[in-house]
Amino acid sequence: MTPRVSFTGGLTTALLLSSLSLGGCLPFHRLKMKEVHHDSAQREARNPVILLHGFMGAKLQHVRTQRSAWGRVRNLFWKGKGDDLALPIDQEALLANRDNLVPYEICDSVGGVDFYSPILRALREVAGYDLGDIEHPHPGENLYVFAYDWRRDNVESAQALGKAIERIVEAHGRPDMKIDLVAHSMGGLVARYYVAYGTADVLDQNPLPAPSYAGVRNIDKVVLIGTPNEGSLTAFRVMHLGITRSLSPEALFTMPSIYQLFPGREARPFVDAEGRVLPISLYDADNWVKYGWSAYQPHILAKMRSKLPRRERKSAESFQRMREQMHAFLGAALERADRFHNALSQADGHQGGVRLYSFGSDCIPTQVRAVLQEESGIWKLAFSAEAAHTDPQYTDLVRDLLFMPGDGSVTLASLLDQDPTAPPSAEPALPFEQTVFLCAQHGFLTRSPVFQNNLFHVLANGPALQEGETHPLASR
Numbered sequence: 001m002t003p004r005v006s007f008t009g010g011l012t013t014a015l016l017l018s019s020l021s022l023g024g025c026l027p028f029h030r031l032k033m034k035e036v037h038h039d040s041a042q043r044e045a046r047n048p049v050i051l052l053h054g055f056m057g058a059k060l061q062h063v064r065t066q067r068s069a070w071g072r073v074r075n076l077f078w079k080g081k082g083d084d085l086a087l088p089i090d091q092e093a094l095l096a097n098r099d100n101l102v103p104y105e106i107c108d109s110v111g112g113v114d115f116y117s118p119i120l121r122a123l124r125e126v127a128g129y130d131l132g133d134i135e136h137p138h139p140g141e142n143l144y145v146f147a148y149d150w151r152r153d154n155v156e157s158a159q160a161l162g163k164a165i166e167r168i169v170e171a172h173g174r175p176d177m178k179i180d181l182v183a184h185s186m187g188g189l190v191a192r193y194y195v196a197y198g199t200a201d202v203l204d205q206n207p208l209p210a211p212s213y214a215g216v217r218n219i220d221k222v223v224l225i226g227t228p229n230e231g232s233l234t235a236f237r238v239m240h241l242g243i244t245r246s247l248s249p250e251a252l253f254t255m256p257s258i259y260q261l262f263p264g265r266e267a268r269p270f271v272d273a274e275g276r277v278l279p280i281s282l283y284d285a286d287n288w289v290k291y292g293w294s295a296y297q298p299h300i301l302a303k304m305r306s307k308l309p310r311r312e313r314k315s316a317e318s319f320q321r322m323r324e325q326m327h328a329f330l331g332a333a334l335e336r337a338d339r340f341h342n343a344l345s346q347a348d349g350h351q352g353g354v355r356l357y358s359f360g361s362d363c364i365p366t367q368v369r370a371v372l373q374e375e376s377g378i379w380k381l382a383f384s385a386e387a388a389h390t391d392p393q394y395t396d397l398v399r400d401l402l403f404m405p406g407d408g409s410v411t412l413a414s415l416l417d418q419d420p421t422a423p424p425s426a427e428p429a430l431p432f433e434q435t436v437f438l439c440a441q442h443g444f445l446t447r448s449p450v451f452q453n454n455l456f457h458v459l460a461n462g463p464a465l466q467e468g469e470t471h472p473l474a475s476r
Contacts, residue, residue: 033122033126033456034125036453037127037128037456037460041128042128043460047142047178047179047180047459048172048179049123049144049179049181049182050134050144050145050180050181052182052188052190053107053116053145053150054185054186055258056107056243057107057115057184057185058070058104059071059105059107060102060103060151062101069246071105085101085247087099087254094333097329103149104147105145115444116145116184118447119182119452122452131144134146135164137171137172144164146164151254154186154189154257154260155201157190157257158190158193158194158197158199159201163199165179169218176217178218178219178220180219180223181221181222182223183224183227184226184445185225185226185228188225189261192222194219195215195216195219195354196211196213196215196347197215198213198214204339211347213347213352216353220354221355222354223358223359223459224357224359225445225451227358227415228261228415229416229417229429230418230419231261231264231267231341232261232411232414233262233269234408235258237367237370239253240293241383249297250294250295250303250304252294253326253330256333256336259334259336259337260337262282263414265281265283265341267420269370271371271398272373273371273373274398280372282334283334285331285334289327291379292379293381304322305319305322308322345429350431356430356432357432357458358430358434358435361407361408361437361439361440362412362439364406364441365404365406366410366412367403368402370382370402371383371387371398384399384402404420407445408441409442409443416430416432416435417429436454
């Protein structure tokens with residue numbers, strides 16, 4: 001039975017506090033995390049930690065000019081000629097589509113809003129880790145940030161992670177050294193693939209090979225934070241609606257990684273206005289054309305056509321070539337995403353000895369379905385019950401079908417790698433050592449003091465004690 005701890009609060013917590021107060025007025029002093037973790041922070045025999053960000057979590061810049069294309073406030077609202085985050089899609093080989101943008105650091109904060117800076121600060125100031133440069137590691141460092149191009153294929157990112165781990169191991173001169181991976185959101189999928197297959201790209205093999213667990217050699221613990229182990233329909237919603245001027249539907253359409261965030265092929269994420277589940281798959285490229293999803297929305301297609309060279313804009317043949325190119329890319333991206341899901345599912349129930357932990361939220365309504373309906377010959381998507389139907393008879397019913405508990409982006413079921421139709425008591429498919437639930441939105445999970453406190457306890461639990469050594473928490 002997987003241990004689970006919930007910190008979502010509510011009536012249970014209120015009753016517990018009331019019962020404690022009935023026992024007498026005991027003095028209460030809230031310990032600061034730095035005091036609680038003082039002893040473990042002084043311990044030298046700890047695994048180095050690599051922090052992996054999620055989708056949109058690294059800053060991108062032009063490789064030659066070093067001009068920022070993502071990670072600054074202006075990238076969110078002002079789009080210049082060189083700020084297009086869209087990848088090319090004209091190469092037959094999916095992974096051959098490259099541009100001149102490269103990641104250069106994690107998005108610690110943007111416009112005064114903290115993202116990963118609180119967890120990095122806490123790891124250094126509270127847990128006592130020494131931050132190093134993952135490109136040029138040195139002995140004595142034990143905290144690294146793995147910044148990767150979050151637009152690209154997740155297997156490619158796992159391969160880059162493997163090379164980074166090789167650099168760290170070589171710099172420390174310890175071939176058998178163990179490392180802990182702390183991975184937020186999509187970064188958890190990158191970590192899981194690396195554990196299961198190392199740096200091998202197995203997605204083009206038929207049939208898919210069994211996991212080799214080639215990444216196990218240097219990994220002790222993997223901490224997943226809000227990871228969509230069963231996918232996230234929020235990824236599809238974002239791809240259809242866009243987020244900012246730089247992350248428009250047509251730009252997101254070109255990014256292989258976002259397809260790998262979708263729910264699996266067997267999911268049926270669409271219902272009609274009366275709540276009936278529709279047998280329509282996300283993984284059929286023809287459905288995207290038929291129903292006008294993402295870049296296939298008429299106004300998006302018109303915008304893309306307007307960006308063709310001037311002499312080609314009015315050419316029906318040029319527009320048709322563009323459509324054919326889009327369809328070929330989409331089919332390849334969906335097929336690879338499906339195989340990525342299948343590859344990870346083959347590792348369910350066994351992680352080659354790696355200890356797996358899961359942190360996430362279970363208190364925020366999170367998208368799990370969308371309403372697809374035809375109006376006057378036009379298919380429309382609705383991501384809320386109110387937008388789908390004005391009849392109160394159906395609104396509550398549809399709302400219950402569209403949302404499940406989660407963190408606003410990843411459902412609790414996906415976090416636990418469960419079928420969304422399984423009962424809440426069902427065991428996760430992944431062998432978690434522990435799961436911890438808190439109440440926070442997806443992007444701010446790592447900011448939570450509850451998360452940080454529990455993370456430090458997890459990281460302190462290893463590596464194996466040496467002869468004559470006592471556990472750092474034993475003296476408390």
